[in-house]
Amino acid sequence: MTLKRIAQWKKEIRVLDGGFGSECEKRSRLPIDGHKAWSSRLLKEDPNLVCEIHKSFLRSGCDVISTNTYQASPRTLSEALDISIAEAKELMRHAVRLARRAVDAVIEEESLAASPYGRKLPILIAGSLGSYGACLADGSEYSGDYSKNMTFSDLVEFHQTRAELLLEAGVDLLAWETIPLRCEVSAICEVMRRLPNAVGWISIISMDGQTSAAGDPLHEIALEVDKCDRLFAIGVNCSIPHHLIPQALANLSGIYDSCEPGNEDGFHPPPCAKRPGGHSNRPNVPHSRKILLVYANSGERWVPAKSKKSKFRGYWIWPPKTGPNLWARAMSRFAMRRGVHIPNSTTSAFHTKKDEQSPVKAQWVGGCCRVGPEQLVQLAEWMKPDEIYKPRSSSELSEHDTILESSTYARRKLSSTSNSVRRKATIANCGDHIKRLRSGLSYSRKTL
Structure with a gap:
């Protein structure tokens, strides 16, 4: 069953969600930045907001959402929130239930819309697991300095405990994120081998x-991951x-490709004879290549502030030539796109002639810190043109069907509005909903 799931996912182009923690910072009444539990504190203090943020990412077109557990472990949650270890473990399980609740709610919404241009793939829930340094809440995941005080066995035990909790709670896969160390990658590979039926991806933090x-x-990290069939991406x-x-994607994928000549400088893929795949010791393994x-x-x-003593x-x-409206364009340069063409698509002019396309494409693409649903809507429209709303003529639709399809379109275009408005906008009031959109009126919490 595990290999069948991996084989199916390797055929799929998916959109991941965005920066959950930064979205919590934006929308929560509680201080998130600087707290030892970071956004995981909301699992205890505002679980409804956790669920609503998941929904907002799903409504933007995401196919995979990650649990709010990136910076969570039983010990660190216990210390940060002044709760017992048992309560901390239950909070991590609850994070999975909140994600599942959001998925069920959005699926119900989409089934009411009954649009032929709806979601094509089942939604996946990834159990988010940051590095050991992420749980220290001191920024050491950006350097890997914590390795000086950790043994290989320590890392394996730490990660296995967290992974088991999320798997027990029912995640579809594990997402090992922002890993800075090769030795920690090796520890994660060992954890995956110990967990029956566990599958997942691993993502590295790189600055260059x-x-x-x-x-x-x-x-070298890619060579290590290649040995673990449970890590499919x-x-x-x-x-x-x-x-x-x-450049990063080329270095991660170059161990499979026959690009010549290869070299021994230690920073690029080695010569072909030393690579896995057609020129290596794993020529007949169908699942060896990673997404x-x-x-x-x-x-x-x-x-950063000039003084370390400052509370600020x-x-x-924003660096030059960047901005919130340009993120999706930048990501689409590295993203695969489903091969369905829709005439008059809103993405037809997404790229200009000046945009350089990457020769290496990522199959699953999303956002991290400070990327919200607003940016992901644009990326989803680019990567999944077969899910873009395309209105039919009035002669093809009854009046009721027109309202239902218009509701789907309105919900996509309102991905950045308040969740309370979306929740209350039912099929019964879709007509008024569309009229307000066309007249350009803005919504507030008092509107409905």
């Missing part, structure tokens, strides 16, 4: 497209500069 944040060459996420994503994935930050840069931590800035 050549090495991980800790300095390990990406192609590999990629990069978080703070990698957008223009270096093609490539990428989910990068918005492109903003963090400027810093601020974000």
